[in-house]
Amino acid sequence: MPIRTLAVIPAFNEESSLPATLRELRAAAPELAVAVVDDGSTDATSAAARAGGATTLRHPFNLGVGAAVRTGLRYALERDFDRVVVVDADGQHDAAGIAALCRALDDGASVALGSRFGTGSPHYDIGAMRRRGQQLLAGVVRRLTHRELTDVTSGFRAFDRKALEFLAAEYPAEFLADTVEVLLKCHAAGLAIVEVPIAMRPRSGGRPSSRHLKLLINYLRLLIGIASWRWRRSIGGSS
């Protein structure tokens, strides 16, 4: 039986980017099934997804990227897919990277993490504050997992069936926890995480989801979350 892979695309008000993203995905990886999770958009995201030939799943209201990914993973499990690749709707993820992520799964990884900053990744500029925050978070995750990870907030990832089964139940929905904490959970569950260099494009328009003070607060909340999660584990709690 061939390996069945589902591309999961979380999308919030992405009617303008989605058509090109879906076209690129079809061209780069025609063998993939595609599911767009419309996260309560107020624009025509669902219509754009359907027009682009994707299965369309819809949240009745906005729940955040992590919840959208989780919905995609649950759908993949229900439909018995072997793997999932998560791709942003906004066109930042170069679909050519999907092949490298899948190769890492072929080689035994359960979680393949597309990295903008590792050896072999093209230069990617994210601004000074995000950069410092990223480095801090990557340092924390490296210490806790003993894995050489450089880009712990990248949303460009692939999961094998084991990771899929684990994460469909466990995927955290909060901003940053959905990228960073999830890696710690996977590591604690014994899933092998491997980083793969990928190319990511700068945003073509719009704004990143979190900036300045909001971004700082999100970093602090995440670090407190990680500390309390570690503490609960050390006194014998499970999650």
Ligand SMILES: Nc1nc2c(ncn2[C@@H]2O[C@H](COP(=O)(O)OP(=O)(O)O)[C@@H](O)[C@H]2O)c(=O)[nH]1
């Ligand atoms: N900003 C945002 N993006 C969401 C949400 N739900 C799903 N998404 C999708 O998640 C992906 C990542 O979001 P984005 O804002 O580009 O994050 P960034 O690339 O880290 O700045 C995009 O494809 C969004 O359309 C949400 O509630 N807020």
Ligand SMILES: [Mg+2]
């Ligand atoms: Mg993006």
